[in-house]
Amino acid sequence: MKPDFRKNMVWLHTYSGLVMGWLLFTIFLTGTLAYFNPEITQWMKPELQKVSNTANMLDRSLDELHARGEGASGWSIYLPNNRTEHWYIQWGEGRRNRTTLSLGPEVKQVIEPRESAGGNFFRVFHYTLQLRGYGGRYYSGIAAMFMLVAVFSGIFTHRRFFRDFFTLRISKLQKALTDFHGLIGIVTMPFCIMICATGIMVYVIMYMPFSSEHYVGTERQLSSVLSPGLDKLTPKAPNSSPIADFSEVEKKIEMAWGEKQIRRVTFEQPFTEAGRIIVDRIKDSTLSRQSDRLVFSAHTGEPLKGYLPASTAAEVRRVFFGLHEAHFADTRLRWVLFLLGLLSSALIASGLTIWLVKRLNKVRKRHLSHFLVERLNIAVIAGLPLAIMAFFLSNRLLPVMLENRAEIEVQVFLWTWLLCFLHGFLRPARNAWVEQLWATALCCFLLPMIDLMQDSQRLLEAFNQLNLPYLIFTASILIVGACFMKTAVWLTGKPMTNKPYKGSDKSSC
Amino acid sequence: MKHKLDVLFRLIAAILGGYLVSIGFSIAFVPVLVWLNLCSQAEAVMVATMLSYIVYFTVIIVSFCRRSPWLLWRDMSLSLCLLAATYWGMGAL
Numbered sequence: 001m002k003p004d005f006r007k008n009m010v011w012l013h014t015y016s017g018l019v020m021g022w023l024l025f026t027i028f029l030t031g032t033l034a035y036f037n038p039e040i041t042q043w044m045k046p047e048l049q050k051v052s053n054t055a056n057m058l059d060r061s062l063d064e065l066h067a068r069g070e071g072a073s074g075w076s077i078y079l080p081n082n083r084t085e086h087w088y089i090q091w092g093e094g095r096r097n098r099t100t101l102s103l104g105p106e107v108k109q110v111i112e113p114r115e116s117a118g119g120n121f122f123r124v125f126h127y128t129l130q131l132r133g134y135g136g137r138y139y140s141g142i143a144a145m146f147m148l149v150a151v152f153s154g155i156f157t158h159r160r161f162f163r164d165f166f167t168l169r170i171s172k173l174q175k176a177l178t179d180f181h182g183l184i185g186i187v188t189m190p191f192c193i194m195i196c197a198t199g200i201m202v203y204v205i206m207y208m209p210f211s212s213e214h215y216v217g218t219e220r221q222l223s224s225v226l227s228p229g230l231d232k233l234t235p236k237a238p239n240s241s242p243i244a245d246f247s248e249v250e251k252k253i254e255m256a257w258g259e260k261q262i263r264r265v266t267f268e269q270p271f272t273e274a275g276r277i278i279v280d281r282i283k284d285s286t287l288s289r290q291s292d293r294l295v296f297s298a299h300t301g302e303p304l305k306g307y308l309p310a311s312t313a314a315e316v317r318r319v320f321f322g323l324h325e326a327h328f329a330d331t332r333l334r335w336v337l338f339l340l341g342l343l344s345s346a347l348i349a350s351g352l353t354i355w356l357v358k359r360l361n362k363v364r365k366r367h368l369s370h371f372l373v374e375r376l377n378i379a380v381i382a383g384l385p386l387a388i389m390a391f392f393l394s395n396r397l398l399p400v401m402l403e404n405r406a407e408i409e410v411q412v413f414l415w416t417w418l419l420c421f422l423h424g425f426l427r428p429a430r431n432a433w434v435e436q437l438w439a440t441a442l443c444c445f446l447l448p449m450i451d452l453m454q455d456s457q458r459l460l461e462a463f464n465q466l467n468l469p470y471l472i473f474t475a476s477i478l479i480v481g482a483c484f485m486k487t488a489v490w491l492t493g494k495p496m497t498n499k500p501y502k503g504s505d506k507s508s509c
Numbered sequence: 510m511k512h513k514l515d516v517l518f519r520l521i522a523a524i525l526g527g528y529l530v531s532i533g534f535s536i537a538f539v540p541v542l543v544w545l546n547l548c549s550q551a552e553a554v555m556v557a558t559m560l561s562y563i564v565y566f567t568v569i570i571v572s573f574c575r576r577s578p579w580l581l582w583r584d585m586s587l588s589l590c591l592l593a594a595t596y597w598g599m600g601a602l
Contacts, residue, residue, distance in 0.1 A: 008573045145562075149569055200562060208558045211535035215554050225551040313548065313555035 009156035012149065014355065018373070020146035021352040022380040023129075025345055027140055029384060031126035031195075032341030033119070035326065035334055038084035039469040040119030044395045046458055047113040050465050051087045052080040054105050058246040058265065061089050064101065065267075071238055074098075075267035081260075081282055086113070115405040116395055121413075127202075130414065141207050144196040151192050158182045174357045181350040184343045191340040192347075194323065201320035227310035230276070230295065238271035242298045249277065249301045253294060257281055263291065270298045277301075283327035288318040349381045375424045375432075382436035383420025385484070389443035390416035392477075396450050430491070437488035444481025448474045518578040526585045527568035533592035535561035540599035 033040065042048060051057075061077040069075050069091030076090045092098035104111040128136040158164050164182035169175040205212050205219040216222045243249070246265075253262060263282040269275040275298035281291040295304045310318070322328065326337055356373050363370070394412035398405055424432045451474070452459055462470040535557045542553035568585075575581040 005574055012570075012573045145565070145569075148566060152566075152570065197562075201559060204558055204562075205555075208532065208535055208561055210532045211539060211554050211558050211561075214536055215539055216551050222551060222554060226555060311549070311552050311555075313552040313559075317555065317559065 006156050006159070009153040013153035013157040016146045016150045016153065017348070017351050018355055020143045020150075021348055022376055023139065023143045024147055025348045025352070025380055026129070026384055027126050027143055028341060028345040028348060029388075030122045032338055032345060033388070034123035034126055035338045035341060036469075037119035037123050038086070039473065040122070041116070042085060042467075042469040043473040044116045044118050044392070045086070045113035046455070046470070047111055048085050048102070049104055049111060050467065051085050051103070051105050052082070054087075057087065057103075058250060058262070060107065061087075061103065061265075062244060062246055064103065065089055065091055066242075066244060068099075068101070069270075071271055073235060073269055073271075075242075075270055077265040079262055079264070081263065082284075114395075114400045115402075117391075117406040117409045121391070121406075121410060127199075130410070137203055137206065141200050141203060144199045147192060147196045148200075151189060151196070154185055155189075158185055161186060174354065174361060177350050177354050177357065181347060181354055184347045184350075188340055188344045188347055191337070192344050195341075195344075198320040198324035201317055202324060204317060223314065226314035227290075228308050230278075230307065233269045233272070233274055233276070235269065236272045236274075240271060240273045240275070240299050242267060242270035242275060242277075243301045246301075249279075249296050252296075252303060253279055256294060257292070267298050273299055275299055276304055283322070284330075285328070287322045287328055288315065289321035289325060289327075290318050349377075352377050352381065374429050375421075378424035378429065378432045378436065379417075379421040382433055382440065383417055383424065385480075386420055386436055386440045386443065387413050387417035389440055389447070392447055393443055393450070396447070396454060434488050434492055437484050437491065441481045441484035441488060444477050444484065447477055515578060519572050519581065522578070522581050522585060523569040523572035526582075527565045527572065530568050530585065530588055530592070531561040531565035533589055533596075534564045537592040537596040537599075540602075541595065544599060544602065 054060075057079055058077065065075045065077070069089075072091040073093050074091065074095075078086070078088050078090075080087045086102065088100055088102040090098045090100050102111040102113055103109065127140045129139060130136065131139070158181075164179070165186055168179045168183065170179075200207065205222060209219065212219060212222045216225060250262075261281050262279055264280040266278045266280070267275065268278065277296040277298050279294045279296070281293070283289075283291045286292070290310070293307050295306045296302065297304055309315075326334065329337060352373070356370065356377060359370060360366070391409055391413040394409045398408060398412075402408065420436060423436065426432075427435065458470075459474075461467070535554075538557040538560065539550065539553040542548055542556060543550050547553070548556065571584070572581055575584070
């Protein structure tokens with residue numbers, strides 16, 4: 001390696017991007033979708049009705065819990081808000097063993113939404129990669145660090161900011177890609193740095209446990225020192241009954257926070273005298289991951305001593321976490337973040353393609369690495385959107401009463417992706433690209449049609465009730481489909497390399 | 510071949526060496542923060558751990574900029590020694 005700072009940075013940019021590019025693309029694309037987690041869930045569970053204007057939601061939830069959750073050691077009420085229409089209650093023992101019931105707008109009405117992985121799948125997948133027990137969260141942390149290195153070295157690689165920003169040559173594939181890469185690199189740079197830096201902060205003690213282990217103990221011990229919880233309640237035999245009328249407590253909450261600020265109400269040990277109610281505020285007005293909480297007695301409804309404020313260091317980490325999750329963002333800001341996420345995914349995808357196209361233009365004979373990169377590019381850049389579309393399609397096409405439906409949806413996603421890998425390796429490169437892009441476009445167009453054929457009332461109702469998540473989801477899918485179709489058509493007529501295309505793929509296989 | 514070995518050394522320095530130095534920093538910086546009366550020990554652990562990412566990042570970048578791997582490893586061992594000295598020195602205070 002020659003002692004030249006810029007050359008080293010170019011090398012670092014090339015290879016840190018290449019090694020982690022596919023993983024990063026996956027994480028960025030699914031993570032971007034996770035910005036609309038509740039909205040996607042809303043679309044994937046069309047049985048959910050508009051409930052957010054219902055009166056007396058807390059009292060109705062309490063009635064149901066009194067009727068069904070007798071003697072349970074925990075109750076929770078999840079209220080709908082401006083992003084989700086899912087109103088549900090839970091009761092049972094501990095965190096795992098719980099029964100869930102979704103409520104509807106009419107009195108005593110119970111809704112049975114279909115079982116579905118929902119938008120939460122994207123949120124969980126983008127950091128666990130479906131490998132939670134096998135170090136998935138470490139891989140995403142490493143990928144985020146690589147991205148930071150790639151962004152930093154990218155600044156020196158594409159150093160002529162203004163020139164790059166105002167150049168766009170679309171006649172040749174390589175030049176178009178390079179200019180595009182430079183342009184969106186500048187636009188998304190602050191976003192990428194923010195999202196990667198906050199991403200590695202989420203599991204900071206898990207990735208760097210040594211200091212904590214040396215001085216304090218495990219991650220849990222450290223966080224209980226930094227942000228102390230409430231005293232632990234000892235489970236006792238039922239000796240008391242929780243309040244049935246929530247209006248008194250609600251008044252106190254409204255005094256403190258104002259109207260429509262409750263996200264969740266949790267009852268801990270409701271049937272003992274020491275039982276308490278913890279009320280969580282919605283996250284719209286805080287940068288932190290942890291919103292405000294109030295504590296009341298479950299037995300009398302009197303206010304109890306609440307949570308102690310967390311220490312500054314813990315609060316800083318929570319704000320990093322909150323910035324990553326962006327619960328504070330209103331609709332407009334959320335769309336900006338979503339588009340920046342999509343652009344960052346495109347940035348990574350174009351970088352991966354440039355690596356290949358640049359080398360294919362120079363070499364006479366292909367190396368194994370060219371082949372591998374080419375195929376992985378197809379399988380990830382074209383295959384992942386196809387797998388996501390298959391996931392959405394399976395949500396509509398699988399029988400509604402199927403057991404373990406949510407898991408099967410995820411299985412469909414993973415198997416489709418595997419098929420994309422195989423397809424990418426078996427077909428000549430350009431055919432594989434074009435076919436997978438067309439397949440994705442087709443799925444995008446099929447999805448609203450299937451939806452309409454299954455239940456034509458859904459769309460009408462969505463128009464009548466102004467169900468924005470549903471309408472915008474459908475419209476976005478159609479637009480995405482058009483984009484994929486356009487790309488497929490554009491790619492059909494473009495030479496992949498500057499050399500004549502004829503037969504070069506087959507000879508290399 | 511020489512180029513490949515060079516890259517390999519730098520990679521090891523960046524990934525493993527960087528991790529080692531940042532671990533060292535996350536441990537050695539805690540007594541400094543406590544000694545300066547800036548925060549309690551548990552808080553200092555959190556602060557030092559979060560800041561250690563910056564150390565890691567710097568080591569990665571420096572690993573690919575140094576003229577020769579020898580200079581790089583010299584810097585690496587020097588900074589590890591410095592961190593160890595801080596830690597033991599603070600312990601003795």
